[in-house]
Amino acid sequence: MSSVAQIVTPKQGAEADVRPRVGIVVFPGSNDDRDMASALAGLGAEVEMVWHRDRTLPEGLTGVAIPGGFSYGDYLRAGAMARFSPVMRQVEARAATGLPVLGVCNGFQILCESGLLPGALVPNRDRRFVCRDVWVRVEDPGRFDAGLSPGRELEIPIKHARGAYMIDLKRPARVALRYAGPNPNGSNDAIAGVVSEAGNVLGLMPHPEHAVDPLLGSTDGAPLLRAFLAGCRGDGTEA
């Protein structure tokens, strides 16, 4: 029994009756917050922007998304300062009791720095900012597996300078996504995204929120975000 199950209406009747309510955390330097809001809203979520200095999360959230960008200018290490924002204390506490959390790019870096996910992200192997579409393969997305079978390949853009995921390979994480083509940043074992041990915190470098409209080249981000929203509604194998 997770806390999410206590918040959302029990699973019965039309899915549309249970709109996930996702808080999107905005830091100084976030720049994908509005894209995330628009993508999630387009997929049926109710979204609410949450300022990083807020000491409480809005009532009734069934999920939190931490968007990409350059919080606090990436000073010291990407995500190092953002993790101490007042709102992150709330996110950490709620994640510990099962609230679904999604972190994309800088959001992934923040989740690693805060210890909600294992490992850390360092500058790309080739010392360049990489901005292109890449193929990723779904492996173990934890709670966010609705409609996402393992082995499915998705084409989603990446855009980062510090996206090489480093982890102690003797204590492997749950790998949610792996780069299916050439490894674009030198991450350990071509890892593109991981999920927490409990399965409710997902972090990834690729940007599904930039791949939900054919106009932008790919709609492969939609299944990933739909799976996240399903997890926020209490669907998914581990929910």
Added chain:
Amino acid sequence: MKVRILISPRPGILDPEGSAVAQALSELGYTEVTEVRAGRVIRLELDADDPEQARLRAVEMCEKLLANPVIEIYEIEIEH
């Protein structure tokens, strides 16, 4: 009291800056260089009664914020 904190990538962790510098040094003819790791230096001035107290506080700062033990190692030097 002045404290100098040296932070560098943990052995085995990708260090693109270090390898770029290594390549540049080798192109300049410094062929004796076998490895380069590039990190950062943080200098602090702090009020402390004795060097040991300053060191303990600096360790705490490193563990909490200044270094990420997953990918970095750090050394603390107290300047008297």
